Every structure is written in C-alpha cells, then in structure tokens.
Amino acid sequence: MYKELNTSMRTILTPGPVEAEPRVLRAMCTPILGQFDPEFTAIMNETMEMLRKLFQTNNHWAFPVDGTSRAGIEAVLGSLIEPGDRVLVPIYGRFGHLLTEISERYGADVVTMETTWGKVFDPAAVINEIERIQPKIVAMVHGETSTGCLQPLQEIGWACRQMNVLFVVDAVASIGGTDVKVDDWYIDACIGGTQKCLSVPSGMAPITFNSRVEALLLERKKIERGLADPDASYSTGLGRSIRSNYFDLSQLMDYWGPARLNHHTEATSMLYALREGVRIVLEEGLEERFSRHRLHETALVQGIKAMGLELYGDPACKLPVVTCISIPDGVNGESVRAMLLEDFHIEIASSFGPLKGKIWRIGTMGYSCRKKNILHVLGALEAVLIRHGVDVHTGQAVQAALDVYHGEKPQ
Amino acid sequence: MYKELNTSMRTILTPGPVEAEPRVLRAMCTPILGQFDPEFTAIMNETMEMLRKLFQTNNHWAFPVDGTSRAGIEAVLGSLIEPGDRVLVPIYGRFGHLLTEISERYGADVVTMETTWGKVFDPAAVINEIERIQPKIVAMVHGETSTGCLQPLQEIGWACRQMNVLFVVDAVASIGGTDVKVDDWYIDACIGGTQKCLSVPSGMAPITFNSRVEALLLERKKIERGLADPDASYSTGLGRSIRSNYFDLSQLMDYWGPARLNHHTEATSMLYALREGVRIVLEEGLEERFSRHRLHETALVQGIKAMGLELYGDPACKLPVVTCISIPDGVNGESVRAMLLEDFHIEIASSFGPLKGKIWRIGTMGYSCRKKNILHVLGALEAVLIRHGVDVHTGQAVQAALDVYHGEKPQ
Numbered sequence: 001m002y003k004e005l006n007t008s009m010r011t012i013l014t015p016g017p018v019e020a021e022p023r024v025l026r027a028m029c030t031p032i033l034g035q036f037d038p039e040f041t042a043i044m045n046e047t048m049e050m051l052r053k054l055f056q057t058n059n060h061w062a063f064p065v066d067g068t069s070r071a072g073i074e075a076v077l078g079s080l081i082e083p084g085d086r087v088l089v090p091i092y093g094r095f096g097h098l099l100t101e102i103s104e105r106y107g108a109d110v111v112t113m114e115t116t117w118g119k120v121f122d123p124a125a126v127i128n129e130i131e132r133i134q135p136k137i138v139a140m141v142h143g144e145t146s147t148g149c150l151q152p153l154q155e156i157g158w159a160c161r162q163m164n165v166l167f168v169v170d171a172v173a174s175i176g177g178t179d180v181k182v183d184d185w186y187i188d189a190c191i192g193g194t195q196k197c198l199s200v201p202s203g204m205a206p207i208t209f210n211s212r213v214e215a216l217l218l219e220r221k222k223i224e225r226g227l228a229d230p231d232a233s234y235s236t237g238l239g240r241s242i243r244s245n246y247f248d249l250s251q252l253m254d255y256w257g258p259a260r261l262n263h264h265t266e267a268t269s270m271l272y273a274l275r276e277g278v279r280i281v282l283e284e285g286l287e288e289r290f291s292r293h294r295l296h297e298t299a300l301v302q303g304i305k306a307m308g309l310e311l312y313g314d315p316a317c318k319l320p321v322v323t324c325i326s327i328p329d330g331v332n333g334e335s336v337r338a339m340l341l342e343d344f345h346i347e348i349a350s351s352f353g354p355l356k357g358k359i360w361r362i363g364t365m366g367y368s369c370r371k372k373n374i375l376h377v378l379g380a381l382e383a384v385l386i387r388h389g390v391d392v393h394t395g396q397a398v399q400a401a402l403d404v405y406h407g408e409k410p411q
Numbered sequence: 412m413y414k415e416l417n418t419s420m421r422t423i424l425t426p427g428p429v430e431a432e433p434r435v436l437r438a439m440c441t442p443i444l445g446q447f448d449p450e451f452t453a454i455m456n457e458t459m460e461m462l463r464k465l466f467q468t469n470n471h472w473a474f475p476v477d478g479t480s481r482a483g484i485e486a487v488l489g490s491l492i493e494p495g496d497r498v499l500v501p502i503y504g505r506f507g508h509l510l511t512e513i514s515e516r517y518g519a520d521v522v523t524m525e526t527t528w529g530k531v532f533d534p535a536a537v538i539n540e541i542e543r544i545q546p547k548i549v550a551m552v553h554g555e556t557s558t559g560c561l562q563p564l565q566e567i568g569w570a571c572r573q574m575n576v577l578f579v580v581d582a583v584a585s586i587g588g589t590d591v592k593v594d595d596w597y598i599d600a601c602i603g604g605t606q607k608c609l610s611v612p613s614g615m616a617p618i619t620f621n622s623r624v625e626a627l628l629l630e631r632k633k634i635e636r637g638l639a640d641p642d643a644s645y646s647t648g649l650g651r652s653i654r655s656n657y658f659d660l661s662q663l664m665d666y667w668g669p670a671r672l673n674h675h676t677e678a679t680s681m682l683y684a685l686r687e688g689v690r691i692v693l694e695e696g697l698e699e700r701f702s703r704h705r706l707h708e709t710a711l712v713q714g715i716k717a718m719g720l721e722l723y724g725d726p727a728c729k730l731p732v733v734t735c736i737s738i739p740d741g742v743n744g745e746s747v748r749a750m751l752l753e754d755f756h757i758e759i760a761s762s763f764g765p766l767k768g769k770i771w772r773i774g775t776m777g778y779s780c781r782k783k784n785i786l787h788v789l790g791a792l793e794a795v796l797i798r799h800g801v802d803v804h805t806g807q808a809v810q811a812a813l814d815v816y817h818g819e820k821p822q
Contacts, residue, residue, distance in 0.1 A: 105654055
C-alpha cells in the first residue's frame with residue numbers, strides 16, 4: 001500500500017543538513033549490536049577517543065548525545081544551570097537566541113548582549129561584561145550559520161578561566177570544517193553538530209567537557225530510580241538534581257563510563273555513522289580538511305563576486321563554511337531558491353529574523369564542499385538570476401572559480 | 412589510522428535493541444534531503460499517516476521525537492506536567508520507576524502504587540486510586556520488558572476519560588508486536604519504541620496524542636526566541652511554558668504542522684528508517700504480525716518448558732514478545748549469557764533491580780522473531796546449560812518447538 005522510499009538526488013549547499021558522505025551512509029547499513037555487547041562498548045570507547053581528536057582536547061569526556069544538535073546544547077546547559085544561576089549570552093545571530101531560550105527554560109538569570117547581525121564581538125567587550133555581571137556561565141556560538149560569522153574565542157576563554165567562569169561553546173556549525181581548539185581556547189564544554197561539516201546525518205550531537213564541568217555534574221548526580229541496588233538508599237527529592245532525565249550528563253557519564261549503567265538505548269546506527277564520519281575526518285587530516293574548505297570557499301566567493309553579486313557580512317569575521325549573499329533589490333529570493341531546487345536540484349538557504357528575505361546562504365560543508373558542487377551552483381545561480389531579470393555579468397562566475405581551482409588566482 | 416567498522420553478526424534475542432530489518436538498514440542508505448525540501452516534508456506527512464495506523468488512532472498528531480524511546484516519554488510528560496501537578500504512576504517493573512523519575516524531575520507531585528514484580532494491576536485497584544487521589548495524569552507502562560508482563564489498559568483508560576484525567580501510556584515494548592489500540596483504550600498520549608517490535612534502530616520515539624492533550628499544549632505554547640517575526644511581541648518569562656526546548660511538543664507541532672517553523676533539524680536517515688519499518692509492519696498487516704509474534708512465542712515457551720526450565724511471572728499477563736526464565740539455583744546467569752554470546756553469537760538479557768541475577772529474558776520482537784532464531788537459541792541454551800552442569804532434559808527443547816511449527820501441538 002505504501003511504496004518504497006524513492007527520493008531525488010539533491011545537491012545540498014545549505015548550512016546543513018548537507019549531503020552525507022557515501023561511506024557514512026554505508027556504515028549505517030551495518031547490522032545492529034546489542035548496547036552492552038563488548039564489541040559495541042568497544043566501538044563506544046573508540047568513538048570517544050576519535051571525538052577527543054576532533055575537538056582537539058585531552059578531556060576524558062567526549063561522547064554523543066542521542067538527539068539533534070540542540071539536544072547536545074540542552075544537555076550541556078541543562079546539566080550545568082541551576083535555577084537562578086547567572087548566564088551571559090553574547091548574541092550575534094539566531095543561535096545566540098537559542099542559547100538564551102534554553103538557558104531561560106532551565107531557570108537561569110540570563111543576561112544578553114547583542115551586536116549587529118553580520119558582525120561578531122570584540123573579545124574585550126565580552127570580557128568587560130563578564131567582569132561586570134560575574135556570571136557562572138558564558139554561552140556563545142562559535143560559527144553563526146544565520147549570519148555566516150565566526151567568533152574568535154581564545155581571549156574570552158582565557159578570561160573566563162581566570163575569573164572561574166564556565167565557558168560553553170556551540171560549535172555545531174564549525175566542527176570538522178574549521179579549527180575548534182577546545183583546550184587551547186579554554187572551552188569548558190563544547191557541542192558539535194553532525195549534519196554539517198562532518199557530513200553525517202542529523203540525529204546525534206557530539207559533546208566534550210572537562211574536569212571543571214565534571215566536578216559540578218558530580219555534585220548534582222542522582223542514580224535513576226529502578227536502577228539503584230535494592231538495598232541502596234537514594235534521594236527521591238529534586239534537590240539540586242538535574243531537571244531532565246534524558247539530558248542528565250551525570251547519568252550519561254555512567255552510561256559511557258566503566259559502570260555502563262543502563263540509561264537510554266544507544267542509537268546504534270547513528271553511532272556507526274558518527275564513528276565513520278569522524279574516522280573520515282581524521283583520515284583526511286584536520287589541517288588538510290580545513291584547507292579544502294577554504295579552497296572551495298574561495299572559489300565560491302570569487303565566482304559570486306565575478307557575477308556581480310554582493311556578499312553580506314563583515315569579511316574580517318567570515319565563517320569559512322557559509323557564504324552569505326545579499327539578495328539584489330527587487331528580486332524574490334524564495335522564487336530563486338525554488339527554481340534552483342526544481343530545475344537544478346540544488347538547495348541553498350534563506351535566513352531568519354531580521355535577515356529573512358534579505359540574504360541567501362550557501363554552505364560549503366563536509367562532503368558537499370567539493371569542486372563539482374561549486375561549479376554547478378555558480379552556473380545554476382547565474383542561469384536562474386538571468387531568468388529573474390537580474391543584470392549579472394554573464395559567463396564570469398564559473399570562470400572565476402575555475403581560475404581559483406587552476407591556481408591562477410590563489411588566495 | 413582507524414579501521415572501517417567490522418562487526419560480528421549477532422542473533423539478538425533481548426527485549427531490545429533487536430536485529431534491524433535488512434530493508435530498514437538499506438533505507439538508511441538513501442541520500443539526504445534538506446529538511447524543508449518539499450520531497451522531505453511529504454515524507455514527514457506520509458510518516459505521520461502511517462504512524463496513525465500503527466497506533467490504531469484517528470489522532471491528527473502522530474510523529475517521532477528525535478531521540479531514543481525515553482526521549483519520547485520525557486517529551487510527553489515534560490510537556491504536560493506543570494510543577495505541582497499530581498501524577499499517578501502504577502509501578503510493576505523498572506520502567507514504571509522511569510515514569511516516576513521523569514515526572515518528579517518535571518516537578519510533579521507523584522503518587523505511586525506498586526504491585527509484585529511479575530504481576531500486573533487489577534484495573535479496579537488503579538481506578539480506586541485515581542478516584543482517591545484525583546491526579547491530573549495517570550502514566551503507565553503497557554508492556555514491562557523488565558518483568559515480561561502486559562497490563563490491560565482499556566478499563567483504566569475509560570475511567571480516566573470519565574474523570575477527566577489524562578492517560579499517558581508507554582507502549583515502547585509493545586508497539587508493532589501486540590495490539591496497542593490508542594483510541595479504543597482511551598489513551599490520550601502514547602509513546603512507542605523503534606528498536607523493539609518495529610526492528611528499526613534506536614534513535615527515534617514515535618508518539619501520538621489527541622486533542623485533549625493538544626489543548627493543554629497550546630495553553631503553554633511559546634514561539635522560540637530568534638524565530639518570532641521581528642515586530643511580534645512574545646513573552647520572555649518562563650510562565651507556564653514547557654521546561655525543555657528540545658522536548659517542547661507545542662513547538663514540535665509547529666515543525667510537523669503546516670507552519671514548518673524551524674526547530675531541530677529532523678534526523679533524516681532515522682526518519683527514512685522509521686518510515687520503512689512502519690511500512691513493513693503495515694504491509695505484513697497488524698493482525699498477521701501479532702499472530703506471527705504469538706506463534707514464535709509459543710514455540711519458544713514450549714521449548715523452554717520441555718528443557719525443564721521454569722518460566723517467571725504470571726502467565727495470565729504474559730507479554731507475548733518477552734519470555735522470562737527463572738535461572739536455576741546455583742547457576743551463574745551471567746556466565747551462561749557470556750557463553751551464549753561468545754560461542755553462539757546469541758544475545759539474551761538479564762534483568763534489573765530485584766530480578767537481577769534471578770531471571771533471563773528472551774525477546775521475540777520484530778525481525779528477530781523468526782523460526783531460525785527460536786530453534787537456534789533453544790539448541791544453544793541447552794548446550795550451554797549442559798556445559799554449566801544443569802540437569803536439562805536433553806534433546807527435547809528443539810523438538811517441542813518443531814512440534815509447534817509443524818502444527819502438531821497448536822496452542
């Protein structure tokens with residue numbers, strides 16, 4: 001009565017989800033192992049080891065939360081925040097608002113500071129605010145896909161460490177596409193995303209946190225009802241315990257640690273996918289991978305400029321894996337996107353809030369970030385804009401990108 | 412540096428996760444579509460339609476939560492419970508404790524009632540308690556995998572409806588393996604599991620809820636910061652809003668409904684897997700599928716008895732997809748399980764809490780529930796028990812199961 005799945009083959013150049021690596025898709029076909037099968041727990045341990053390398057950290061704790069990226073963010077913030085805790089969120093795009101929203105829901109006294117969309121914060125301004133309001137936590141986005149900006153973090157991290165403030169970073173969009181140096185930047189807890197530069201489908205959120213975070217989690221730890229030994233006593237009151245059961249990192253530590261206490265049933269196939277995705281990243285090499293992302297970004301940017309379009313955002317803080325383009329006056333951005341999808345099977349993105357209808361966003365992330373796609377999108381965008389009556393410099397975009405690839409205009 | 416995934420092929424006869432359907436694994440290899448691609452939103456809508464049939468309901472709302480089964484439970488309870496709400500949880504095994512734990516964490520005034528593990532509640536006892544304590548919600552497990560028991564629900568559901576109490580049912584273990592009649596049993600919100608009788612990997616939790624639940628959710632609804640139109644005003648205070656952002660069913664309704672408001676990024680490959688798993692269930696037919704589960708359960712039970720082992724639990728309320736066996740005196744249950752896994756590549760389960768070390772549990776769920784596996788586990792268990800010095804009736808278990816399959820002793 002229902003047919004087999006039969007989908008179109010898209011070229012996905014949004015800031016996520018992007019095309020999954022074919023080897024990752026294949027890894028998901030691997031038959032299931034039981035969650036406490038020694039072969040499976042060995043895969044869990046190995047994945048932790050690989051995630052440490054991805055996050056450039058010596059932290060012991062590095063594992064995925066079984067949910068999409070914001071599940072990882074909620075697990076970290078929800079496990080750290082106690083009602084009334086002060087949290088500083090510097091906002092420079094849509095996802096800073098999400099950090100605020102989640103923190104508020106867990107009862108934090110949230111203080112926000114905002115800067116113009118399309119720019120990032122001067123670290124000194126953030127540090128001044130930390131000194132002034134003395135928060136327990138600073139929560140910040142590293143790569144804002146909504147505006148295509150990348151926030152420098154090291155100075156802020158160092159200041160947090162000096163003032164004994166916890167520094168939580170949302171690196172969902174940047175992990176695997178550009179440097180995320182958890183230890184060097186003094187990040188206490190960091191959340192990555194799978195469906196962007198790792199080219200693993202959405203559904204898991206790799207996180208890492210250090211011993212400062214662990215100490216706080218252990219203070220709030222509570223063994224789950226029905227799991228404690230029959231004779232053991234345990235608190236039944238809420239007390240300081242973490243509000244969510246699913247996102248309780250203290251319980252997840254017991255699931256990912258040697259105790260192997262039953263919590264959720266690990267999402268087997270997604271773990272296989274994550275392991276394969278990170279394996280491919282490490283096989284390519286972090287530096288080599290980041291260089292590849294910069295090369296294709298350059299080709300795309302040169303092509304967009306050659307066409308006569310304008311980039312949106314401050315180039316000094318451009319996120320190398322997302323390129324934002326101002327929609328020319330009088331052009332219906334959604335009509336352009338629809339034609340790209342329908343006629344060329346290419347997906348690019350629009351944006352949110354104040355940028356809705358003002359910019360297009362093209363992601364160059366992970367497996368989607370390759371020459372074939374860059375040349376394809378430039379040619380297609382030119383054709384669609386001509387069809388929409390836009391006066392573009394015809395024939396130049398693809399040539400400019402080819403120049404970059406052929407090394408004639410190295411950036 | 413890291414090798415490709417290379418796992419053993421296990422026969423998984425636990426109460427989950429069980430072997431994934433090969434067609435489900437294959438569906439996960441389907442390339443990604445963007446989350447707002449019309450082809451993908453059509454798949455989302457179609458999956459909702461298929462889930463309604465699975466849950467035997469006319470509810471509009473039927474969609475997966477992106478997380479493991481307990482994510483679905485937390486989404487339902489966490490979206491309904493406001494601090495101080497009274498919740499009644501009748502407990503007859505480990506997962507009743509989980510419902511209690513989650514409800515407590517969301518600030519409920521939880522009242523529990525317990526019955527001996529291995530039995531279920533007389534509906535009249537539960538109804539008396541509802542009348543006495545007047546809860547807002549009754550939360551109950553349908554199939555308790557920890558004890559292998561199945562709780563009749565219809566009378567309790569009818570009583571809840573009469574008294575205007577919300578009836579929330581955890582059908583994680585039963586959905587797709589035995590009847591779960593959401594409408595006929597007056598269930599207001601129901602949570603299913605993927606990794607058991609649907610034979611889809613863990614990582615999604617299909618749920619359904621009716622208009623009584625929807626009305627309550629709409630009262631607590633709040634548009635996410637950063638998504639509201641720039642000019643719109645919205646409350647920033649917590650108020651009655653739902654505590655979790657990730658599990659906020661009022662926001663998930665806007666993601667799964669025509670508004671298509673951005674929330675998480677739907678877990679594409681897991682949705683493909685769920686759609687394929689439910690498609691296969693509907694293709695087999697619910698009645699035919701439940702009969703198949705009963706046939707293999709009968710063969711297993713006859714084999715276990717013929718071997719001279721004792722079943723655990725009250726046969727009157729046996730969960731047809733889990734068979735519990737008392738571990739013979741003096742036998743180390745974990746040693747038996749380890750030998751089954753190492754020598755025969757078969758996984759069976761132990762249990763929790765008061766049943767730890769006392770019983771083995773064999774699941775007959777979904778794709779794992781087939782003749783090959785039943786005959787294999789009976790032969791292997793006999794061999795392992797002989798090796799452990801247990802005085803079993805040799806050679807009889809497999810014969811008893813074959814008798815069932817050959818129709819000589821129809822049950």
